[in-house]
Structures are given as C-alpha cells and as structure tokens.
Amino acid sequence: MLFSSVPFLFYFAVATALAYFLVALLTPRHMLPRNAVLLLSSLFFYGWGEPKYLALMVFSILAFYGYGLAISFSKSKKVKKLWLILSVVTGVALLGVFKYADFFVSSFNAATGLAVPLLHLALPIGISFYTFQCMSYVVDVYRGQVEAQKNPISFGAYVSFFPQLIAGPIVRYVDIAQELKERSTHASDLYLGLRRFLTGLAKKVLLANQFGELTALFRASGEKSLVFYWVYAIAFTLHIYFDFSGYSDMAIGLGRIFGFRFPENFNYPYLSKSVTEFWRRWHMTLGGWFRDYVYIPLGGNRVGKFRWVLNILAVWMLTGLWHGAAWNFVLWGLLFAALLLLEKWVPALQKLPKVLRHGYVLLAVVLSFVLFNANDMAQAGQDFAGLFGLAGLPLLSTQTVYYLQSYLVLFILGFVGATPLPRMLEQKLPEKVRAVLEPAGLIVLLLLCSGYLVDGSYNPFLYFRF
C-alpha cells in the first residue's frame, strides 16, 4: 500500500489513527495497547501488499527479538559475540536469498557460461530497510548502547512500524527506544506531523510523479535528441529527489502524529558544493548506518592508506548494492567512492569558486542518476552516448520542444522546491497570516493530491522495493 494512494489516505491511515487515539484515550497510562495497535496495523499494511511475505516479516521480528534477548541474557562475551554473528548471518542471508541470489547466480552464469537456475523470488517490500533496522538493533544491544526490548509487541511495532517500513528513513532502535516506552501526541505534534506528511505527499504526487511521467515519455519516445537526453537526466534527478524525500517527509510526519521523532533523511542535497557534502545531505540515515555499522568497524580512516581506500570502496560498493541487485548500482556506488577519494586527495577542489563546485556536484549527481536509472549496463551506455552527442541524434526534435514547453513551469517549481526558498518565503509572512494561510494551503494540497490520485494510476514509489 502506497502512502500516496486512496486506500492508504482515506481508509487505512484514518482507521489506524482512530483506533490508535481511541486506545490512547481508554488506556492513557499504558503504552503497550498503543504499540499493539501499531503492530497490528503495520502487519495489515505489510500484508496488504505482500500477503505471502507476512510470514517473513513475523520471522524477522521473532528472530531478531530473540537475538537481542539472547545477547542481553548471555554472561559470556564470547556467547554474546556468537549471537551477534548469528544475527548478522541471518540478516545477510535474508537479503542474500530474497534480494541478491538471482543477481549473484546470473553474474556467475555469465562469467562461467554455466546455467545455474535462478530462484525468481519476488523482492519482499522494504526488506532492505527492516533488515538493516533489525541488524543495527542487535549490534547496538551487543555494544551495550541500548537495552534489549523485552516485549515482543513493542519490538514488533518497531520493526514493522508502517510509516518507515517500506522506504525509510532507517530508524535505529536506539532512536525510538524511549518513545516505545513513553510518548504522547501534543497539538503541536499533530499539526506539525500533518504538515510534514501533506508536504511530502505534495512533493510525491504533484512533483515527483510528474517528473516521473516525463522520464517515461522520454523512454517511450521514438524521437530522441541530445537536448531530450539532458531533459530526461535532469527530470529524473528531480524525480528521485522529490519521490524519496517526499516519502521521508510523509514517514517523519506520520511518526510525529503517533508520538515518534524520526531522524531527518534529506537536507537540500542539491545545494551541496562537494560530493562529500552531498552524501551528508542525501539519504542521511543510510549513510549513517553504513558509517556506524560497516565503515567504522572496518577501521574507518584510522588504518593505513591502502586499507582505508579499500574500506571506502567496500562501503560504497555495498551502498550501491543496497539500492539494487545489478551491476549499474555497483558502478553507481563505486563512482561516488571515486569522487569522494578525489575530493580527499585533491584539496584544491575545495578552493574552486562556489559556482564551479556546485556545478561539478550537480553534473556528477545528474550523470550518476542516469547510471542509477538504467535498466542494465547496455542502456546506461546508450544513455551516456545520447547525453554526450555520440548517438548520432539531432540537437532538438519536435517532441523535445513540446515537452520542454509543457514542463517548463514544473522544472521551475522543481528547481525552487529543491532549495529552502519556499520555506524561507513562508517564514517571512506575518505570524497571523501564516496561521491562516498554512492550514488553508495544506487543505488545498490534500485536495489537489486527491484529484491527481483519483485521476491517474501512475504512482509508483522509486524506493518501494529497496
């Protein structure tokens, strides 16, 4: 079930909120009934999209709940470590079987000429997100950073919590452990949560989907041109930002309505003036996860230069693979590794004028997303040939001009919307005006998004299957 769908907005979310706040009203001193409502509704939410994988979700909850308890109750350091290793193996095995098996087998087949049969398993929704959350929970318990959760209902509510279940942000247990025990929703949480959710919904429905439609039109076009390739590349760059950050906004907003404070996931990444900065602003919870659970345990930068380079390459290859089981994702990750190393080794880059640094980051990001969005390496090659005038295409075509005209306003909105400018302009309004205009604007956004959802069926989330 997508957040930006009528069943979610007008059936599931409303029913869940009513049940949650009714239970909260009836049992104001106890958190467990509220956690139970969240667990049940989250399982329903998950089962709605993947009934057959509900068992996998329940298995993950029970297995990692068990590992946490086992580590907590073990006296010996060795035994604790054994449970930790077992939990990591479980997590990696789940991802290995359900996400990466066919990628590895087909790569093996391609390299050896053998024909090992593929598993052809459908990718369980959100498996990368909830498996990472489970693994980080057990590691944190092992490190003594957090106590193991004794109650399986509360732990299940954490793992399966629907706002961040299928597309993040990656919420670590340590971030919300206290809120699972004690939380409340004040008027400010309710309003600011609604505001965040509806802003995210509008980013997804009114911007991301429209840019997505343009990229689909480009793919379907038989009349490509050099300019059309660049229009496509920029449209996809805006599409993925508004899609993913919109989803994160919705998740953070929903979390807040239910009394949780989720970590931020985006901070205007397209304003970055270095790739290093970009990754501090883009999908921040994933970057943090890899830093704390892979990069630092590997030694981080407190090792020899060669080993450090290897660490960087390993982390970024894994980051690429996390996004998808295909070679273009691996290359995508390695491209960023190369750029990060370049920035570390050539400090002069940081002394270039701001405009040039900004331009370099945007160009790198746009090109990286072309690689990211290619179905395979062959298509990536075609796309790059098209972008750099090596495909024998004309500069412009009738279709290019038409779509440029048609999407001009959207591009302007996209460029402005990717900066803090709208928020800054709103802050300049007098407080009394804002108190009226803001809710009115949110209502308008809700109605407009509803109109788009009712009218069209084009609505897939990009990060739905990561």
Add this chain to the structure above:
Amino acid sequence: MKENRKYLLGAAAVLVVWLGLALFAWFGPKQEVSVSERRKLDQMPALTAENVLSGSFMTDFESYSLDQFPLRDQFRQLKALFHYYCLGQKDNNGIYIAGGYAAKVEYPLDEKSVNYAVSRFQNVYDTYLKDSGSKIYVTMAPDKGFYLAQANGYPAMDYAAMEEKITSGLPWASYVDVTPYLSGTDYYRTDTHWRQERLLPAAGALCRALGVPEPKEGDYTPTAVEKPFYGVYYGQAALPMEPETIYYLQSDLLRDCTVFNYENNKKTQVYDLDKLDSRDLYDVFLSGAAALLTIENPNADTDRELIVFRDSFGSSMVPLLVQGYKTVTVVDIRYLMSSYLGNFIDFHGQDVLFLYSSLILNSSSTLK
C-alpha cells in the same frame, strides 16, 4: 497557550476535510456508472480468503476506492485545471484544448502501424478484389489534429507521409483527398469524430470520385438529438466543457433505407434512434460499432453497389453516399476477420471504398 491553540485549530481544519472525505468514501452513496467516461464504475470486491491470498482483493479494492471516491468528477476536474492552467502543462491525459476544441496529441507518425494497415488492405485486395473488376478508392479521414495541432503549437503527425504511404502502398486504389473540404470546426468539440452536418463538401468529393450524384444540402433536414452529447474527450480531458448537440442529416431517401446487421440479424434505420439510450450518442449513426451491415436503398434509380471498409468515421459519412447506390455494404475489419469476408459478401465488381481515420491508421493493430 496561544501557540497550542494555533496548532489545534490548524490540525482541526485539516482533519475536518480529511475525515469528511474519508467518511464520505466509507459511507457515502455508491455510483454505478461514470457518464463522462462512458464506463461502469467498480464496486466493492468480494472479501474471500482466495481473493485476499492472491492479492486480487487489494488490487480490486484500490480500483473501487478510486472509482467510488466522493465528488470524483469534481476532483478529476480540479486536477485537470491545476495541471493545465497552474502547472502550464500543454495537455491533460494527452488531451489538449485549442480554440474550445478538445483534441488528442497524436504524434508521431507510426510508420509500422500504417504499413500494417496497408498490408491488411492489400490482403483484402489480393483475396477478393484483384479479379473482381471493382473500381477501388481509398481515403484518409483526418483526425482533428490535422487542423488544430500545428496551428496551436502542438506536435503534428506527418500526414503527408501517411498519405504517401497509403498511395504508394495501394497502387490499385485511387486516393481521394478530403482534407481540403474540412476544417477544425467540422468536428465535435468534445469528441474525436467529425460532425455529419458539416460533411457535405467532403462527401461531395467522394461522390465525384465514385462517379455518383453528390449529396445536396437541400435534400437533407438537420435533425437535432435532444440529449446532450459528451464526447469521448470530455471524460478523458476532465476539463470543463459544455455538452454538444448531435445533428443527423435526415431525408426521405434515408428514411426509406433499411440497414441489416449481420451480427444480430436485426433490421434498423440508417439513424438508429434506439441508440439514443446508449452511452455514446454517436452510435445513432448506423447503430455504432458493427462488423457488417448492408444498407438497402429502395428508391435507388441505379443498380450500382458499394462496399465500404470503414471505422467509426464512416458511420456518419456512409449515409451521405447512399443516394448513388442500390446497396451499400459496410464492413469493419476490426470486428470481422477479413479472411471470413467471402462467407458473407459476393465480390462481383461493386465499387469499393476504404475509409479509415488517421487515428486508426496510426494505431492499426486492431485491423484483422
């Protein structure tokens, strides 16, 4: 305290609208059909273990929730207005409005599709017409975009290339160009089709080529259909447009003609007024979509016969060709395999006209 009140009022305002819509969606009256889209609306799917486990319940529920959304048409219109006028999109769902006329962005020319259509016509010729002694004609009914697209800054299909493909691909047929006899205003504002009451010049061009008397304006009485006509683009565009009036050109000659439909073995009139209760009022012309019809003209002062291979554009054009023939056979090879034609039609030198719209020629996979 003041801050808290502000948040409370803001949240309440948003929630009233949100909850209101949700409650209306849950408990509001359910609709059976969408008039503007000419289709039945989905109803609540059956909740069974099998449906749930297969996931079909969820898919069907999504369709149901969209179809039964409160004020659905108004929400679609809100989206269309925002999309078209605020976001400056040049089309909505592929439909644009130019000078009050809704038209589809029909671009680019699909050469494969035109070639396929030509190959289907060639097959008919090889199988039935080659040795029949028939005089064969072909014409392309231009879609509205022919007149509106380029003039209003929309991508225009290469109609000249389409015409060239037809003329070079069908050397055994004489091409009749009707495009000079039409303009954008000769089409319905909300529909794909041309208006019959504006077709006399184009019909005259066809009759001249066929060598039969031209239809004269004085021979016909434009008769209005009382019900408002919402064309196919009305629903697709979802933009505010006024309904139209369909006129059909009635005459004593046409009133005396009988139309035999081979699919249901029924005899009707050229203008089937029973179809005024159907979803598409354009079906008043020759009863709408039909695989094979024969029109008998008892007042004909000739024995000449005509076979028209056509699509829906032909439904309103064919009645204007009838006066020159004793019998007109109307075939739609989208609904009847051309290999079966011999079972129904005796090809013995009748005049033959292929009349297909540029829309069908550019998307011809349905031709059999």
